[in-house]
Amino acid sequence: MAQDSEAATTTVFDPVAATRASADLWRDARTLIDGLDGKFNIAHEALDRHVNQGHGDQIALRWSGKDGSQQDITYGDLRDMSARFANVLAAHGLHPGDSLFSLAGRVPELYAGALGTLRAGMVFTPLFSAFGPDPIRTRMEIGQANVLLTTASIYRRKIAPWRDQIPSLKLVLILGDDAPEGCVALGPELAAASPDFAPVPMESEDPALIHFTSGTTGKPKGAVHVQNAVVYHAFSGREALGLTPGAVYWCTADPGWVTGTSYGILSPLVNRVTMIVDEAEFDLDRWYGTVEREKVQIWYSAPTAIRMMMRAGAEAAAPYDFSSLTFLASVGEPLNPEAVVWSAKVFGQPFHDNWWQTETGGIMIANRPGMEVRPGSMGKPLPGVEAAIVEKGEDGLRECAPREIGELALRPGWPSMMRAYLNEEARYQKAFADGWYLSGDLALRDEDGYFWFVGRADDLIKSSGHLIGPFEVESALIEHEAVAEAGVIGVPDETAGEVVKAYVTLNPGFRPSDELERELRGHARKTLGAAVAPREVVFRNTLPKTRSGKIMRRLLKARELGLPEGDISTLETDET
Numbered sequence: 001m002a003q004d005s006e007a008a009t010t011t012v013f014d015p016v017a018a019t020r021a022s023a024d025l026w027r028d029a030r031t032l033i034d035g036l037d038g039k040f041n042i043a044h045e046a047l048d049r050h051v052n053q054g055h056g057d058q059i060a061l062r063w064s065g066k067d068g069s070q071q072d073i074t075y076g077d078l079r080d081m082s083a084r085f086a087n088v089l090a091a092h093g094l095h096p097g098d099s100l101f102s103l104a105g106r107v108p109e110l111y112a113g114a115l116g117t118l119r120a121g122m123v124f125t126p127l128f129s130a131f132g133p134d135p136i137r138t139r140m141e142i143g144q145a146n147v148l149l150t151t152a153s154i155y156r157r158k159i160a161p162w163r164d165q166i167p168s169l170k171l172v173l174i175l176g177d178d179a180p181e182g183c184v185a186l187g188p189e190l191a192a193a194s195p196d197f198a199p200v201p202m203e204s205e206d207p208a209l210i211h212f213t214s215g216t217t218g219k220p221k222g223a224v225h226v227q228n229a230v231v232y233h234a235f236s237g238r239e240a241l242g243l244t245p246g247a248v249y250w251c252t253a254d255p256g257w258v259t260g261t262s263y264g265i266l267s268p269l270v271n272r273v274t275m276i277v278d279e280a281e282f283d284l285d286r287w288y289g290t291v292e293r294e295k296v297q298i299w300y301s302a303p304t305a306i307r308m309m310m311r312a313g314a315e316a317a318a319p320y321d322f323s324s325l326t327f328l329a330s331v332g333e334p335l336n337p338e339a340v341v342w343s344a345k346v347f348g349q350p351f352h353d354n355w356w357q358t359e360t361g362g363i364m365i366a367n368r369p370g371m372e373v374r375p376g377s378m379g380k381p382l383p384g385v386e387a388a389i390v391e392k393g394e395d396g397l398r399e400c401a402p403r404e405i406g407e408l409a410l411r412p413g414w415p416s417m418m419r420a421y422l423n424e425e426a427r428y429q430k431a432f433a434d435g436w437y438l439s440g441d442l443a444l445r446d447e448d449g450y451f452w453f454v455g456r457a458d459d460l461i462k463s464s465g466h467l468i469g470p471f472e473v474e475s476a477l478i479e480h481e482a483v484a485e486a487g488v489i490g491v492p493d494e495t496a497g498e499v500v501k502a503y504v505t506l507n508p509g510f511r512p513s514d515e516l517e518r519e520l521r522g523h524a525r526k527t528l529g530a531a532v533a534p535r536e537v538v539f540r541n542t543l544p545k546t547r548s549g550k551i552m553r554r555l556l557k558a559r560e561l562g563l564p565e566g567d568i569s570t571l572e573t574d575e576t
């Protein structure tokens with residue numbers, strides 16, 4: 001009975017109060033989320049809340065299939081689909097806390113699946129569907145997957161050979177009406193399931209999402225996020241992207257990357273926008289046509305895609321009407337100043353860079369709507385986010401002066417911060433010092449509080465006493481009309497310690513030549529000075545990138561030096 005009296009004196013958990021306590025300024029959280037009598041369910045915030053408030057007929061998801069088919073799914077439809085999905089999970093004996101992994105493209109069932117999983121109180125982990133068998137298997141082992149949602153073809157090719165060796169895996173749900181042996185076809189099960197399933201009330205600190213990092217710097221880590229993260233999804237979507245009810249919003253991220261969940265499913269739905277979802281991959285005319293046809297207002301993309309647009313030239317954009325666009329944002333890699341200026345010219349709006357990580361669960365630093373954009377800067381921390389530039393010294397951390405390069409650090413406490421790296425407690429602990437979370441990125445802050453990305457801590461080049469960030473050199477190179485993309489590394493040098501070496505891909509109409517190489521070095525010398533400019537420029541057809549579109553400089557370096565390539569499970573392009 002002691003337990004009962006203890007329970008009676010425990011105050012009911014208040015999400016708003018907890019959020020305030022965790023960081024001072026989530027001041028409008030009360031209007032952004034509902035809560036379930038002191039408990040949480042992200043699916044409730046994303047769907048049921050809006051349906052209960054009379055918005056069931058608003059389009060939640062306007063979907064285009066690869067084959068050109070179209071489907072409009074309302075908030076009411078998506079709530080029902082996710083409830084059916086939750087019922088399927090329950091019927092197969094799954095419980096709150098169990099884990100579902102998805103390996104699927106941008107199909108409606110993925111959205112219903114993610115939200116159905118959360119509705120059932122289970123933990124959702126998306127993977128890139130293009131992963132090979134090994135990266136899938138390792139991640140499913142680390143994450144103790146209980147359910148896998150995927151297609152028949154992925155299952156046959158990549159999962160079936162080792163499925164029996166993952167004892168935690170109880171159920172494989174296959175998209176469509178037919179399933180290989182030992183799997184369950186989702187189509188008929190969804191059709192037969194009830195569209196009623198009340199969101200399971202969860203504690204704010206219960207795990208809800210696990211996202212694997214992109215593997216740009218090494219072996220990917222599984223970052224654990226909790227139910228309470230939804231407060232930050234709501235808040236940051238509004239603050240950093242300007243998401244408002246009814247806005248037409250298009251996030252182009254792959255569902256396997258954290259952006260595909262935080263800002264490709266949760267933040268937009270919690271903010272009750274109409275999401276444009278295109279199943280197909282990047283295709284210039286298709287993308288421009290989508291913006292025009294759907295009258296996209298808010299567009300969230302990534303530097304790789306933006307550089308592909310630039311490569312095609314302003315002429316390719318000229319036939320399209322972009323007047324619906326009100327806000328463009330970019331994440332994932334540094335956005336070269338050239339891209340900001342170019343996009344403002346071509347779309348009438350610049351891409352606004354913002355910075356965050358899988359670990360932070362949401363946007364931390366941003367060029368927010370209405371802010372003066374400084375091309376090349378990531379912007380300023382969101383309200384309630386305390387960011388600093390620090391340096392590790394003998395007696396702990398020291399804050400750097402304006403314009404001094406140091407490590408970008410954040411004061412933990414915002415709701416969507418990771419709570420663990422799965423099975424890697426030591427690596428998790430190493431990310432904190434003196435009450436700060438250390439991001440592993442180098443940056444500087446100017447006198448006005450704008451943050452400027454310099455490079456990954458691992459990528460910094462030390463040449464004749466200069467500290468050189470690859471981003472600065474890459475940005476200078478892509479200012480040249482011949483250069484589409486650049487990846488810059490430091491290579492050992494007897495006199496200078498390291499010298500800068502650049503790998504570039506070229507725009508259409510340009511061909512590699514010794515003369516162009518000399519010209520690019522000359523151009524960089526003029527912009528950057530001799531100490532910082534690359535000593536050598538190498539032409540490539542492609543640069544090695546992760547599936548989330550990040551240039552893997554460590555791989556350029558390993559190949560340059562003939563060193564082991566390390567974990568390349570997330571590598572997308574592999575042409576040397």
Ligand code: ATP
Pocket residue numbers: 213214215216217218219220221258330331332333334335353354355356357358359378439440441453456548550
């Ligand atoms: P891993 O941690 O496995 O090496 P990753 O860091 O690339 O991979 P993500 O969490 O997907 O995995 O990416 C976050 C990182 O991406 C940031 O730490 C930063 O280096 C880079 N990044 C994201 N947005 C920006 C931006 N706007 N400007 C510069 N860098 C960015």
Ligand code: MG
Pocket residue numbers: 213214217357440
């Ligand atoms: Mg990282």
